[in-house]
Amino acid sequence: MFTTESTEGNQFWNETYFVPHFQPIVNAINRSISAYEVLGRQFNPEKNTYHSLGGLFHNRDQDPVPVYNIDRILREKAIQTLKESSLRTKLFFNMMPNFLSRVHHTDLFAENFHIIQLIEKYGIDRNQVVIEITEDEFDGSIERLIQIVQIFRDYGLKIAIDDLGTGFSNLERIGYLHPDIMKVDIRIMRESLNKNSFKQVLGAISEMSQKLGSQLLFEGIETEEEVNLALSMGANLLQGFYFSTPNPHFLNRNTFSDKMKTVLENFSQVRSNELREKGIREQKIIDQLQDLFYELSDAKEEDFPYRFGQILGSLPREILKVFVCDAEGYQITPTYDLDRMNGGYLERSRQIGNNYAWKPYFLKHKEESERFRKKWGVTYPLYDIGNQNQYVIFTFSLMAGKILVAQVSWSE
Numbered sequence: 001m002f003t004t005e006s007t008e009g010n011q012f013w014n015e016t017y018f019v020p021h022f023q024p025i026v027n028a029i030n031r032s033i034s035a036y037e038v039l040g041r042q043f044n045p046e047k048n049t050y051h052s053l054g055g056l057f058h059n060r061d062q063d064p065v066p067v068y069n070i071d072r073i074l075r076e077k078a079i080q081t082l083k084e085s086s087l088r089t090k091l092f093f094n095m096m097p098n099f100l101s102r103v104h105h106t107d108l109f110a111e112n113f114h115i116i117q118l119i120e121k122y123g124i125d126r127n128q129v130v131i132e133i134t135e136d137e138f139d140g141s142i143e144r145l146i147q148i149v150q151i152f153r154d155y156g157l158k159i160a161i162d163d164l165g166t167g168f169s170n171l172e173r174i175g176y177l178h179p180d181i182m183k184v185d186i187r188i189m190r191e192s193l194n195k196n197s198f199k200q201v202l203g204a205i206s207e208m209s210q211k212l213g214s215q216l217l218f219e220g221i222e223t224e225e226e227v228n229l230a231l232s233m234g235a236n237l238l239q240g241f242y243f244s245t246p247n248p249h250f251l252n253r254n255t256f257s258d259k260m261k262t263v264l265e266n267f268s269q270v271r272s273n274e275l276r277e278k279g280i281r282e283q284k285i286i287d288q289l290q291d292l293f294y295e296l297s298d299a300k301e302e303d304f305p306y307r308f309g310q311i312l313g314s315l316p317r318e319i320l321k322v323f324v325c326d327a328e329g330y331q332i333t334p335t336y337d338l339d340r341m342n343g344g345y346l347e348r349s350r351q352i353g354n355n356y357a358w359k360p361y362f363l364k365h366k367e368e369s370e371r372f373r374k375k376w377g378v379t380y381p382l383y384d385i386g387n388q389n390q391y392v393i394f395t396f397s398l399m400a401g402k403i404l405v406a407q408v409s410w411s412e
Contacts, residue, residue, distance in 0.1 A: 017043040018070055019050065020078040021246035024255070025092070025217065025239045028231060031260035032253045035090035035130065037219075037239065038078045039246045040070065057096070068103065072114055083122040085250055092130045092160060097145050108147050110155050126156035130181065133173065134162040142176060149177050160217070164188075164205060174212070181237070182209045186220025189229060196390065200383055206233040228267050285408060286376050288316050289396050297399050304402075305333045312336055312345045320391060320407045327366075327401035329357025340387075356405065365395040365403060381410050 022036035040053035160181035191198035218230035221240030324333040336345035365377040377395040396404040
């Protein structure tokens, strides 16, 4: 809570009481502190304690003038601390779009932005500053925001988007701003440890960051389990109380090197075992399908659907759905759905003629079978909302260009 005076009436509104704190951001690649997020703290001289100013900066009802001044004080103190330290580290500065939009109406020139003025004043390397766009509700002009961000980028500053996974404007912001760094909100990460749907969303964010070329930063990490989740999603930047609380001084860049060495080695061993088990599981299904459908190699074209139906009873019980397509992706057999209540398979003849050539798994299978002579393919785990189960798609090359498509239960 922002304090303006004590119970005795003494004013705390003194710039010496506003002190930037720095929370380290650890790079998993070299196991060192590569950056710090700058956070606002107010010192209470009566209690000799600090408290967060987060509520002040995110309170829309707060008078913007003192907020603006306090923000400038904290920002300059942080830059000054960086200059005096002579460290080659980065600082992440939070900037809210609504705040930027209100302050900068028409003066959209680099020299008019306070952070750029400070970089010039203290001779800081531009590569050491990251602008972190916060706030999931933006009611200003998106065109002006894009212009402001482009000014920062043209000047040489990196752009990060904060609180990814919350609010409904994130995808729009990502599309417009194309950030250098994407920060994942801790809430969605914690939900991902228990709920499959959140884990899939997190996986989509991870894949999106890779396709955009953005670094992925997981913040709010408090346990080794959360570190492992972050690593499994491809995050190379890690931040949270698991490493350190924010403090007014920089740490030795190798403070967490030994800790990260142990974490990474444990993660590597566990992940290797998981991938090995996954490979064994996949190969078991592949071997069963290969042996089973070898019997169809001498089937005549007109007899194929009948012969295919005859071997359904021998399919592995993990197969939930199966059908066969021709080389162009047209379904040439009925779809056989596992009867979850009574066992056996239910025949869906009306689906003959459906086309799957546009499906990513089908296209990938065709390309790899032609290029590498590969007979089978497996997708990453998918989720069936209707049946509330996780599955993968196996594709398998049969004779005469035919391709088997099998949906296989894959609960982890």
